[in-house]
Amino acid sequence: MEDRRTETLLNKYLEGTATPQEAAAVEEWYLKFKDVERGEITDTFIETSTDRIWQRLEKQHGLPQYKRTISIKLWAAAAAVVVVVLGGLFYYSNRNSNPAPLLAKQADVAPGANKAVLTLADGRKISLNDARNGALAQQAGISISKTADGQLVYELKAGEKELDTKGFSYNTIETPRGGQYQVSLPDGTKVWLNAASSLSYPTTFAGQRQRMVQLTGEAYFEVAKDKQHPFRVKSKSQEIEVLGTHFNVNAYADEPAVKTALLEGSVKISAGTAAVVIRPGQQASLKNGSINVEEVNTSVMADWKDGRFRFKNEPLASILRKVSRWYDVEVVYSPGFKDMPTFTGSVSRLDNVSAVLNMLEETSDVKFSIEGKTIKVQ
Structure with missing residues (x-):
């Protein structure tokens, strides 16, 4: 890549004038090369602009700080990715910074949004996209509320006591096609639910030996640690056991396999007589009763929640x-x-x-x- 094209593209990104394709290319480069360490830079423009890009992306994506030292050779290789983006989907064209959309004259379809329906244990249904922000209901000593940024939160309020119920009363949150939602469960576990998915979970985990939930569709989990009460996810012919970890489960009925990608911690996946334990950076695929484990880019597996x-x-x-x-x-x-x-x-x-x-x-x-x-x- 020519230095002038590199400079032009990075300037456009920093000034906010880059096309969606160009901005996506810069961000893809960042996510791939942010961990590279290196020697000293002699090109003042590259040194200044990469620092600014890192600062912007770290703020935008909530990513931790990284050492910003990269050799000119490694920079050239990384910058090339900005143009070809891993040899695939997007490219940078200096012939026209705002190319005409190929489908501009046709009807278009807007993206999905925060939409979901909450079904309480007593059968009541609450449309979360229509409900006002704030308190929605109270069950087993737990307060259920909706936040302004599209989250369903279960929490024990000060002065209240979580009821030790031994029954199997469940709540269910369902997203339609074109919808997504985030829920914070009574134990502090965070779940991001993708489109056309549902999650069923107890109204309280108090008094239960394990924290069991049931998933259809796709969800990303950040499980609150509790060694005394394992967290389990049932989905389409498999069960996942965790203590505290971050993972993504894709269990749509129209997908050829159930895929579980692990980002942090450790999980055990069981299906019939088959069982495997995977480590961060691995994905288990369940198909026809067999479980296959492979190394994957987990950021790709959980891209949708970001x-x-x-x-x-x-x-x-x-x-x-x-x-x-x-x-x-x-x-x-x-x-x-x-x-x-x-x-x-x-x-x-x-x-x-x-x-x-x-x-x-x-x-x-x-x-x-x-x-x-x-x-x-x-």
Whole structure:
């Protein structure tokens, strides 16, 4: 990559004038190369701009500080990624900084949002997207409330006592297609629920030997540590046992396998007579009763909770299943369509669906059309 193009792209990003493709490229480069250590920089522009980019991204993504020392050779390799973005989905063009969208003249579909329905143990249903912020209900000594930023919070209020119920009263939170929601369970465990998913959990964990929840669809868990009360997740023919950890479970009915990706801690996955323990950076896939373990980029597995789609050599069909759920659209393939290219790259989930489809079209021979809530693939 020429130094001038590098400087132009980084300046555009810092000034806020970069296109979504260019901004995604810079951020993808950061996430891939942030841990590289190096010697001294002699190029003043690169040294200054990379420091500013690091500071901005650390603030934007809530990431920890990293040592900012990278050799010129490593910088060149990293900067090249800004342009090609891992050889895949997005590219930087100095011919036109605002290329015309390929689907601009067609109907578009807005992204999903915080939408969910809470079903209480007594059968009452509360639409969380319609309910006012603040207290919603109280069960077993636990106060249930909705926050302004789209979270459902269970907490023991000062002066209240959590009831030691021995029964199996459960609450269920369900997201529709085109919806997502976050819930903080009574034990402090945080759960991010993706589109078309549901989570059932006890109204209280008090008096129970284990913390058992049931999932359909996809969720990211940050489990509160409690060695005396293991946390278990049941989902589509498997059970996950944890003590305190961060992991993502994809258990949609229309996916060929149940995938559990571990970011922190340790989990044991059981399915019938098969059982495995995975470590951070690994993913277990359950298919036809067998569990396969592989090394993966876990940031890609949990990208959705951070508001992004990230693909790494991902087949088109898999990408479009995600698009279908998040944008609540139907995907229809033209008769005889067989070519399933793979893609690597990143794009915001906050953009309209045309932004995702435009970028897929730019790097393949696949063409899309939007008709109402239907996406046609050719």
